Amino acid sequence: MPAPETSAPVLETRDLTIRFGGHVAVNAVSARFQAGELTAIVGPNGAGKTTYFNLISGQLPATSGQILLDGADITGLAPSARAQRGIGRAFQITSLFPNLSVHENVRLAVQARAREAASLTRLWSGMRDWIEKADRALEEVNLLAQRKTLAAALPHGDKRKLEVAIMMALEPRVFMFDEPTAGMSVDEVPVILDLIARLKAQGDKTILLVEHKMDVVRSLADRVVVLLNGTLSADGDPATVTASAIVQEAYLGITPKAGGARG
C-alpha cells in the first residue's frame, strides 16, 4: 500500500538524467520514495534500472536533474558522503573485499557508521561492540558459520548473502537491493526475501528493490515502478502495474492476449 502522497518523501529524484554520448540511459526520471515503503523497480535488461541506482548512490554523475534526500540536494555529493547520509547499496555484481574474511567484510560496514572509523590508535581487534554487531548481521543471512572464510572463497550464493549483510550492517535509511537473489539456489532465496520482509515490517525504512521475479515483486512490493529505455513508464500498486499491458508486453515479453495476470 503506497504511503499517502502528502507525507514528505525520504528520497526523491527530479528529472534525473544521464547520457552516455548520444545514448540516454536514464531519461528524466522523477519519483518519490516514502519511509516504510518498498518500491520494486522492474523493466527489461538495459532499461536503466542499475544505472538509476548508480545515480542515486553516486557511482555515476547525473547529466541533469536532482536527487534529494530528506529534501536536501545530494546530487553533487561523493558516494561516501551519500553513504554517510544513509543511502545503502547492495550491488548486482557482487562487490566484496575478496581477500578479507566474511566477518571483516561486514565489520568494515559497521565501522563506517562509527565515529572512530578512522582511529589510528584503536585496535581493530579490540572493538567488541562492532564484532557483535557484525556477527548479528551475518546471523541474519545465515553466514555466521563462515565468518572466518575469505570472501573470495565463498560459493556464489553466499557471496550474494554477504553482499546483503554488508548493507544491513551499514544500517542505512534507504536500502537499495539490486537483484539480491540473482544466481542464488532455490533454497537460499527465502533467506534474503525473509530478511527484506522483516526490514519492511520495521515500517520506517525506505526500500528500493530491482527484481525480475514477478512473484517476488507481487508478494513484497507496496508499489511498482516500471523503467523502459530509461524512461519511467508506469508507477502504481503491484497488482495494477504487473497486470498492465505495458509490463505484460514490454517486460514479460508476453502479448496481452496470450497471458493474463496471475493473482
Added chain:
Amino acid sequence: MQNGDAMISALLSHDLPKSKVLAALLGLILLGLALAPFLFPGAAAINTAAKICIFIVLVASYDILLGYTGIVSFAHTMFFGIGGYGVGLSLYFLGATWPIVALGIVVALILGVALAFIIGLVSLRVKAIFFAMITLAVASAFLILATQLSALTGGEDGRSFRVPELIRPATKLLETPVFGLEITGRVAAYYLIFFAALALFLVALRLVNSCFGRVLQAIRENELRAEALGYRVVYYRTLASCLSAALAVAAGCLSALWLRYTGPETTLSFAIMLDVLLMVVIGGMGTLYGAVIGTTLFVLAQNYLQKLMGIASAATEGIPLLPRLLHPDRWLLLLGILFVLSVYFFPTGIAGRLAGPPRKEESQR
C-alpha cells in the same frame, strides 16, 4: 608467564605471527639483531646488522603503501633521503649535539610529511598509474636538486659530519670490556638504532592493525565498495602516504646517524628504491613480518653472497663451467635468479607462504 604473553601480544598489537615457523624465524632475527655486537664481532658485521635494522623500518613503511593500501610509489627513497639530509646537514652546519639532531628530525619530518601530503592531494584521486608516475617525477627532481645544490648538500660527494659524542666511534663508555667486547660509541650507536627501529616497527604494526589500517586493506581490495560504504578513499590514501613517509623519514634519520654521512648514493638513488621493492616482494606484501624477513635475507645476501660464492667457486675447482658460474663477480646474476625463483615459488612472499595457503584471487567479477 600469562602476563608476559599478554604483554607481548599487546606490544605486537595482537597481530601475532600466523605460524610457528614464522614466529621462530622472527624470534631468531630479533635475537640476532639484539645481540649482534656480541655475537658477530667486527666492523662489517655490525654494519650489516645496523643496515638490517634501518631497512626493516624503511621496508615496513613501504609495505604500508604497497602491500596494505595498494599504492605504488617510487618516491619512497626520497623520504628516506629527506630524513638523511635533514639530520646530516643539521649536524654538518650547526654542530654535533643532541638538540641539533632533534631539530634535524623535526624539520625532516615536517618537510617529508608536507611533501607526501601535497603529492597525495594532487594525484591520489586519480588512477594509480598516475600517482606512480608523479612520484617518479618528483623523486627524480629531488635527486637532481640534491646533487645540484652542492653548496648545501655537498653534491654527488654528499656530506660527512660528526655525530654527538655519545655515539662517536672513539668514545669509550666503559673501562672494562663486556663479554670481550669494548663498549664504544659505536656499540651505543648500534643500540640506539636497534631500539629506535624496534619501536618504529611496533608503531607501524599498531598502525596496520588499527581501525584505520583495516580500511586501508579494504581500499586495496575494492576501492569502489569502500567508497560506497562511506569511506572517503582519497582521505585514507593521503593519510596512509603521509604516515608511510614519516616512517621513511625516521629511517633516513637513523641511517644518517649510523653512517655519519649522507649522500645521494646512500639514500636517494633508485637502486635503493629497487632494493626496497625486492625486499617487500620477497618477504611478502601486506604483512609487516614479511618486511623483517625480506630485509634480513636480502641484506645478508647482498653482503655475504659474494663471499659464499668465492668459497663455492674454490670448492668446485676442477669441475668444468661451475667455478666460472659461481665466480664472485656473478653474484648479481645469482641474486637475480634467487629473486625470480622466490617470486615464482612464493608469490605471496616468504611470510605469506609461512602464514597459510596462498590467497585466492577473485575469479569472477
